Each structure stands twice: as structure tokens, then as C-alpha cells.
Amino acid sequence: MSIKVLVTGADSQLGKTLKEIVSEGFDLDFKSRKDLDITDIDTVHSLLAENNYQYCYNFAAYTNVNQAEIDKEDCYNINVRGVANLVAACQKNNCTLVHISTDYVYDGKKTNPYTETDATNPLNYYGESKLLGEEMIRNNLAHHIIIRTSWLYSEYNHNFVKTILELAQKNELLHLVNDQKGTPTYARDLVHFVIGLSRIIEQSNDESYFGLYHYSNEGTATWFDFGKEIIKLSKQNTKVEATDSSRFVSPAKRPTYSVLSKQKAVNTFGLEVRHWQTALLDFFNRYSPEK
Numbered sequence: 001m002s003i004k005v006l007v008t009g010a011d012s013q014l015g016k017t018l019k020e021i022v023s024e025g026f027d028l029d030f031k032s033r034k035d036l037d038i039t040d041i042d043t044v045h046s047l048l049a050e051n052n053y054q055y056c057y058n059f060a061a062y063t064n065v066n067q068a069e070i071d072k073e074d075c076y077n078i079n080v081r082g083v084a085n086l087v088a089a090c091q092k093n094n095c096t097l098v099h100i101s102t103d104y105v106y107d108g109k110k111t112n113p114y115t116e117t118d119a120t121n122p123l124n125y126y127g128e129s130k131l132l133g134e135e136m137i138r139n140n141l142a143h144h145i146i147i148r149t150s151w152l153y154s155e156y157n158h159n160f161v162k163t164i165l166e167l168a169q170k171n172e173l174l175h176l177v178n179d180q181k182g183t184p185t186y187a188r189d190l191v192h193f194v195i196g197l198s199r200i201i202e203q204s205n206d207e208s209y210f211g212l213y214h215y216s217n218e219g220t221a222t223w224f225d226f227g228k229e230i231i232k233l234s235k236q237n238t239k240v241e242a243t244d245s246s247r248f249v250s251p252a253k254r255p256t257y258s259v260l261s262k263q264k265a266v267n268t269f270g271l272e273v274r275h276w277q278t279a280l281l282d283f284f285n286r287y288s289p290e291k
Contacts, residue, residue: 001027002027003202004052006095007040008086009059013154014100014194017187018057019205029053033060038082048089049263055198057098058083058223061130065104068126069251077189079129079138087141096143096201098194102152103182103216108255115261116148117211124252134212144198147190149179150216150260151226154187154288161280164230168238174231178224178242182258185223186279188286195212197269209268214260217276229277233284 003026009015010030019030029051038044038060048056062068062078083099090097104127105120122128137144153159167174193215201209221229224242231238245254262273274282 003054003198004056005029005057006048006051006053006058007031007239008060009033010034010035011157012061013152013156013159014057014059014186014191016156017154017191017275018167018194021188021191021195021212026195027053033184038085041075041085041088044085044089045092048093051093053093053095053099056086056097056196056253057079057194058086058097061100062237065124065126065254066162066251067274068129069173071185072125075125075129076132078125078200082133082194084136084140085134087137087144090143091141094143095106097141098144098145098198099133099137099149100190101134101148102130103148103219103258103260104155104255105148106255106258108180108198110257113259113261114214116214116264123255126252138212142207145201145210146212147194148214148260149185149190150182150188150211150258151184152190153283156187156225157284160184160226161230161283163228165234165236168234168236170233171238171245173239173241175223175243175247176222176227177248178222179244179257180254181220181222181261182255183216183219184221184226184276186274186283187278188276188282189217189279190215193265193269193271196271200269213265213268214262216260216262217279218262219275219276220259224275230282233281 010032068075107121
């Protein structure tokens, strides 16, 4: 029997990537923002009451980090109130919520990878809103998986890889920040993780799997490292020079270090995590600019 899943944020990077991956044993119901406004509690409750979803993959999110400092109400409505609506509907209809969160819940003061038990202290409103969403889930819904990820990119929508490719077409020299460390995450790898853990939970019926996990690709990079590798693999002639974040005025503060430890996910689900450079090479083997 297929696992029936509601997928919110169908037009997000993760939503579009999931559509592309044919997943045997899954019955996926994709809802974009125009199909389902998660901030409308009545609509959310009606949808879950009328369908027999076993899972909700919440890929809907307000993700514009700088704009969130200005648009706090809109950010809160999607990342907190919308999540609260999904939590209430999942609780009522016995549906497991798989929710995507962020490395920006941390302040970046560590110098070794963050684990799930490390203290949170977001530096910007986006991170604050995502943490509030997490707490809404943890406090009200037993059957949940929260996945913190970082530096997400894919063939779709706006992301760092596509921005660098566009800038390289127009510029002979790019200055990229070299004082913020994290790990890029290929959306395809994260989607496979979500699918894999859903299968394991369904087959085992073991409630100990529920909870918080970190997932990104392996390794550490600065935005400069990441950009340099993008230019190399795309075979562009653009030069890349390192600079520090003080060169760019940004409304939102960002952690200087936000590498995530995947050890819990590796130990729990027995998965292998690809290095970010391996995943990026895979991206370029698949990428066509039309997407």
C-alpha cells in the first residue's frame, strides 16, 4: 500500500525536486501556495479531514532572510502561524509532520559542527521565526520529524548556485564572502533523506524515530569556497576573490559558523551522506539552464 503524503510548498526547491524523483510506494498530493494557504486554518483542517494523509511534508516557508527583517508579519504568518495550523490538523487527523528548518537557529559562535542538543540563539528574524515554528511542533505534536538543513540549492528557483552562474555570465570578477562557514545542501539529497526516513518509520512502526535531525551534505565551505567550485565545474573564466562580510551591507545578520553534524541521522537511519563537492558535481551533471 502506498504512503499517502500531503506536500505543501509544491513550488519550492524541495517540492519541485520531489516531483522529479519518482518514488515507488508513495502517493504524493502536491499543493502550492495558490492551492493551499497554510495560514488559513479552516482550509488546512478541511483538507486533512477530507483526505487520509499519513504524512505531511511541510516544504512551505518564508525563506527570504533579508526581507524577513522588513516583512516580519508575513514571515511570522508562514513560518509560525502556518506551521501551528498544520500541527493542529496533523494532531487531529493522525498525520506525521515532516518539517524543514534551518541552520540559522544558531548564532555561529561554535567552531565545530552543531549537534541537535546545542543551544539555539538565532541572529536574525528568519531564524527566530523558524525556531518558533519548531517549538510549535515539539510542544504540540508527538509524531513529527524536524530537519535542520543549510545552504540549500537545486536546479529550481533562486539559490546561490544559480545566482553565481548568472553573475559569471555578466562579470569577469566576483567578490565572495570568506568569513562565513557552513555546508551546501543539494535538494535532491535532502529529498532522498526525507523519503528514506519515511519508509523506515512506516516499516518499523517505531516511535523512537520521531524528533529533530540535522541534514546537509558533508564537509565545510565558505561562500567563497562554494562559489569557486561552482565556477570551476561550470567551466567559466570568471575570477573569484575572497572578501569578508563587512564589504556587503545586509539587513540580516548571519552566523559566521553553521556547520551541522549529521551523526545522529547517520546513526539512526544508517544513511551515507555525500560530500558537498560530490553533490555539486552531480548537480552539474543534471543541470540545464531551462529549469
